[in-house]
Every structure is written in structure tokens, then in C-alpha cells.
Amino acid sequence: MNYTNSPIQQITFNNQEIFVKRDDLLHKDFSGNKARKFYYFLKNDFKDIKKVVSYGSCQSNAMYSLSCLCKIRNWDFEYYVDHIPSYLKDKPIGNYKGALDNGMCIIEKELEKEIPSKFEEDTIFIPEGGALQEAQYGIKILADEIISWSKETKQKDLKVFLPSGTGTTALYLQKYLPFEVLTCACVGDSEYLKKQFNLLERNNHPTILEMEKKYHFGKLYKEFYEIHKQLNKQTNIEFDLLYDSLGWLCVNKHLYTKKYNILYIHQGGLLGNISMRERYNYKYDKIQ
Incomplete structure (x- = not known):
């Protein structure tokens, strides 16, 4: 590919x-843009990794790209959002639907207070939008x-x-x-x-x-x-x-x-x- x-x-x-x-x-x-940012996680060896966790908006390009990455790598994908509009829950479209179809587990919580600060060794945490070295x-x-x-x-x-x-x-x-x-x-x-x-x-x-x-x-x-x-x-x-x-x-x-x-x-x-x-x-x- x-x-x-x-x-x-x-x-x-x-x-x-x-x-x-x-x-x-x-x-x-x-x-x-996001495929370039996340290419490191596609090409390198992560033999002990089982899950990726990230956060952002419910129509984020990064969210969808990460869901594709996790599908390719056979990793679980957990994604935190502040809010999902009811119309989107009733009729998923766009990046939201695509990420769900790829197996994303989406968690609706108040982001500033409820995103975990520590993760298991088998988990990669990726900041919003892929802003990382x-x-x-x-x-x-x-x-x-x-x-x-x-x-x-x-x-x-x-x-x-x-x-x-x-x-x-x-x-x-x-x-x-x-x-x-x-x-x-x-x-x-x-x-x-x-x-x-x-x-x-x-x-x-x-x-x-x-x-x-x-x-x-x-x-x-x-x-x-x-x-x-x-x-x-x-x-x-x-x-x-x-x-x-x-x-x-x-x-x-x-x-x-x-x-x-x-x-x-x-x-x-x-x-x-x-x-x-x-x-x-x-x-x-x-x-x-």
C-alpha cells in the first residue's frame, strides 16, 4: 500500500x-496531513502495543486517521469527546461514521477533567491533532x-x-x-x-x-x-x-x-x- x-x-x-x-x-x-503525522506509528515496531487513546472533536480528521491506523495495526482505538450532537448519534456521517465503522470506541466526557492522565504500558496516547515529536x-x-x-x-x-x-x-x-x-x-x-x-x-x-x-x-x-x-x-x-x-x-x-x-x-x-x-x-x- x-x-x-x-x-x-x-x-x-x-x-x-x-x-x-x-x-x-x-x-x-x-x-x-494526518497520515504524515501518524506515519511513525504505522511503520515502526510496537510489539507490545494494543491500544491508542486520543481526544478532540467528533468530526476530527485526526480521529478518522487514527481509526484507520488502528484498523491497519489491529489496535483498539479509544477516543474522548466533550459532546456528540444528538443528530449525529441518530445519523452518523463523515469522519464520525468512518471512525465508528473502523471500530472506534468513542467516550463522551468533559475533556479537561476526565481524560486519564496515566495509561497502561500497552497503550499509546496521542494528543489532539497529532501535535507530537x-x-x-x-x-x-x-x-x-x-x-x-x-x-x-x-x-x-x-x-x-x-x-x-x-x-x-x-x-x-x-x-x-x-x-x-x-x-x-x-x-x-x-x-x-x-x-x-x-x-x-x-x-x-x-x-x-x-x-x-x-x-x-x-x-x-x-x-x-x-x-x-x-x-x-x-x-x-x-x-x-x-x-x-x-x-x-x-x-x-x-x-x-x-x-x-x-x-x-x-x-x-x-x-x-x-x-x-x-x-x-x-x-x-x-x-x-
């Missing part, structure tokens, strides 16, 4: 040529793929862009790439992102590009849906509605008509679009 070496495609969006690293095409179940194992492979491509195609003045949640992927890409890595904060603000960087590495951080408007993670914005549809129409590529929509708005604002070449890292997470699209259709009068 192929979990690395995603293709790089040149697209034209709003009359600008941009390269896209198609990490959405890594593998139908284990792809995108082991993530650099797979992200270095991603960096090496980008470096090989840049040499083959004789790229000059290249900048690498991707949107950030915890910022782990952008941080480790900057560690292993000779190019400037640009990002924007999708969860919290730039100060939150800087704190996340510092938890893992004190130096050599990516460049954070600011947006004038404050966006709240998981909230619906018409401009997110509009740029998502424009990308589909102009490139025939489906992008993630949570991270990539803000990412492309940021590209439009800061990087449009720049002299250097841009490599955009596709975030994967397309299963999550099922639930996001339902929400957008409902809010904006069933926009197609």
Missing part, C-alpha cells in the same frame, strides 16, 4: 499557476519528496504553503526544508500557533501570514464555501472545507501575483467534507 510519494500537480487558479502536493491521493483511507518522522519524508521534486524540476524561489491547526506539519517542514514555509492559523490566532510551535521546537519557525478577519474554527463562512466551489470548478480538485478554504483565501490575499513559485500542500480530510457540506447547504439555502 502506498502511503508516501504523492504526486505534484500544476494548476491554474484565478489566473495564477501554483503547484499542489496531492497528499489527498496518498491512500483512500490514510491520507493527507514523533510526527516529524513522516513529515521529514514529505520534506524529502519536496526536495527531490524541486531538484528534478529545477525550482528556484520556491515557497511552501499550508494552513495550520496545531502547526506541527508546518513546523517540521521548516526544520527539514531549505525553502521558506508559509502558513496561516486555522485554530485560534497567530499567538496560539506560536505557542504550539514552541512546545515542540524553540527555533526556526515557519512564517505566519495574517488574515484581516478573525475566523473561528469549525464555524461556517460563506467565503469558505465560495472559494471551495471556485477551486472545484477551476482545478477539478476537491479541497478540505475546514483548513484548505482558509488556506486558499490566505494564498489569494498574500501570494497572488508574487514572483516566486508556490507549492501548496493539500490537507486531505475529504471525508469530513460530507458533514461540512450538509451544514453549508442547510445554512445557505441549499447552495449547490
Whole structure:
């Protein structure tokens, strides 16, 4: 099975040529940003491990990716959430349904008070979103793929862009790439992102590009849906509605008509679009 070496495609969006690293095409179940972060746990020997425990939201891309990892490794998967909406319990869709189908045991508890602080030796605990040092194992492979491509195609003045949640992927890409890595904060603000960087590495951080408007993670914005549809129409590529929509708005604002070449890292997470699209259709009068 192929979990690395995603293709790089040149697209034209709003009359600008941009390269896209198609990490959405890594593998139908284990792809995108999270597959890179969790690759360490896929490839290394964990002979005594029987279970993975993590936490976050009930439609998290990381949750689904971890459920795929555990299914591949034949591990149990226990996942803690603050709340599961009743409509989702009645009609599971998206990442939630996919993770349940993969055998996830989901536990609804008040996260700050009730997540266990100690685990058995046969259990791996993974922080929300995969913000951990082991993530650099797979992200270095991603960096090496980008470096090989840049040499083959004789790229000059290249900048690498991707949107950030915890910022782990952008941080480790900057560690292993000779190019400037640009990002924007999708969860919290730039100060939150800087704190996340510092938890893992004190130096050599990516460049954070600011947006004038404050966006709240998981909230619906018409401009997110509009740029998502424009990308589909102009490139025939489906992008993630949570991270990539803000990412492309940021590209439009800061990087449009720049002299250097841009490599955009596709975030994967397309299963999550099922639930996001339902929400957008409902809010904006069933926009197609």
C-alpha cells in the first residue's frame, strides 16, 4: 500500500499557476496531513502495543486517521469527546461514521477533567491533532519528496504553503526544508500557533501570514464555501472545507501575483467534507 510519494500537480487558479502536493491521493483511507503525522506509528515496531487513546472533536480528521491506523495495526482505538450532537448519534456521517465503522470506541466526557492522565504500558496516547515529536518522522519524508521534486524540476524561489491547526506539519517542514514555509492559523490566532510551535521546537519557525478577519474554527463562512466551489470548478480538485478554504483565501490575499513559485500542500480530510457540506447547504439555502 502506498502511503508516501504523492504526486505534484500544476494548476491554474484565478489566473495564477501554483503547484499542489496531492497528499489527498496518498491512500483512500490514510491520507493527507494526518497520515504524515501518524506515519511513525504505522511503520515502526510496537510489539507490545494494543491500544491508542486520543481526544478532540467528533468530526476530527485526526480521529478518522487514527481509526484507520488502528484498523491497519489491529489496535483498539479509544477516543474522548466533550459532546456528540444528538443528530449525529441518530445519523452518523463523515469522519464520525468512518471512525465508528473502523471500530472506534468513542467516550463522551468533559475533556479537561476526565481524560486519564496515566495509561497502561500497552497503550499509546496521542494528543489532539497529532501535535507530537514523533510526527516529524513522516513529515521529514514529505520534506524529502519536496526536495527531490524541486531538484528534478529545477525550482528556484520556491515557497511552501499550508494552513495550520496545531502547526506541527508546518513546523517540521521548516526544520527539514531549505525553502521558506508559509502558513496561516486555522485554530485560534497567530499567538496560539506560536505557542504550539514552541512546545515542540524553540527555533526556526515557519512564517505566519495574517488574515484581516478573525475566523473561528469549525464555524461556517460563506467565503469558505465560495472559494471551495471556485477551486472545484477551476482545478477539478476537491479541497478540505475546514483548513484548505482558509488556506486558499490566505494564498489569494498574500501570494497572488508574487514572483516566486508556490507549492501548496493539500490537507486531505475529504471525508469530513460530507458533514461540512450538509451544514453549508442547510445554512445557505441549499447552495449547490
